[in-house]
Amino acid sequence: MRRVRYYEYGGPEVLRIEETGVPSPGPGELLLRTEAIGVTLPVVRKVREGRLPLPASLGGEVAGEIVAVGPDVTGFAVGERVTGLCFGDGYADYALLHAAMASPVPAEASAADAVALVRCGLVALGAYEAARPAEGESVLVTGAAGGSGHLAVQLAKARGAGRVVAAVSSAAKADFVRSLGADEVVMYRDESWGEPVDIVLDAVGGELLSPAIAALAPGGRLVAYSSGGGTIEAYDLLVGAKSAIGFQMALIARGQPQLMERWRQELWELFASGRVRPRVHAELPLDDAAKAHEIIEARANQGKVILRPM
Known part of the structure; x- marks a missing residue:
């Protein structure tokens, strides 16, 4: 082979x-x-x-x-x-x-569907769950056109987010993320990422952490699930009573297999209904x-x- x-x-x-x-x-x-x-x-x-x-x-x-x-x-x-x-x-x-x-x-899914949906979908859904979202809250997703990010946009909409903002590196990706259901699109280089949001799902890290924290409303939560590293200033969290949460899928897989299986089932159900499409x-x-x-x-x-x- x-x-x-x-x-x-x-x-x-x-x-x-x-x-x-x-x-x-x-x-x-x-x-x-x-x-x-x-x-x-x-x-x-x-x-x-x-x-x-x-x-x-x-x-x-x-x-x-x-x-x-x-x-x-x-x-x-x-x-x-x-x-x-x-x-x-x-x-x-x-x-x-x-x-x-x-x-x-499932019989109705292709191998490409499975590879695109399951692992990245588990990461996106787990990161969203880590934020403890409430119905109608606003969500911003960085890396919104990527493997996990494009599913995070759809999952936030399917789970009842009131407003979903897609943050991307290039205007060439704007139409794509809008087709996923994003209500607004911002570029990383933009001076402001628009009206503050309740939740940021960050798949990029690095230099984007500072503007991602700035995009949060008071009491907002950032979930970091990228491998991009980066540093968050404690003062930036303190002044707005904001939170930063780390999420790692491997910990769930090792320690909470029943939860991971429940998330898998939810992903396939959303796929079957057409509400989430990789x-x-x-x-x-x-x-x-x-x-x-x-x-x-x-x-x-x-x-x-x-x-x-x-």
Whole structure:
């Protein structure tokens, strides 16, 4: 089978396609024939910033058909379609997935739908829940055209937000985020992000944290769920009695699996009703993994970027 690895840190140019044997599932594992692979900013950053020992594989969101089941696995069978987070060779023709991380894909959904909806949707929904939203509150989403951000916009509307503001890097993304249901669109460079909001869902971090805090109304809450780092001044929180909340999906997965499963069910129900629809910016062959990373690094995507083994 083919897989993508890297032997030095850097940009998309360091990614290499290589041939290797098809793995066998161990205890608690499923072997998938991958149909869709999600490309995410955290994975792209790991390649550039050198966070893993070399040589390294690329994990991430995968969806496909189960072709083998490891020992001690119950509840799954060969031939079923599932999606989940792969911690090993995710950019590959075949991927190993821990059964605890697997989620069935409904018959009416494609593999691309599953990869675009489930992981990013869980992050977006979890971040929104972390803000403890009340009916009718206003919400601003940074990175609103991205993989999780474009779902956060839709989820806020579906959950009853009174006003949803989409913050994006370029005016070229304005029509896209409006098509998702955003009531207003602001650019990161704008001097003001408009009327203050009750909640900011921040998928970007870094230098955007200061204007994001400034965009909050008194008593407002910012939920930070990006890997972009950044610093918040305590005084900026103090003067408006504002709050900053960190959200990490891995903690929910490890400590509250029932909650994660409830969120999964809600996402599929919203998908089935048409109230939340994942959007795919590009579907590229596995051999074009470097091009997929270029799109993500440039923040050029409007929706999810997906790799397709072919």
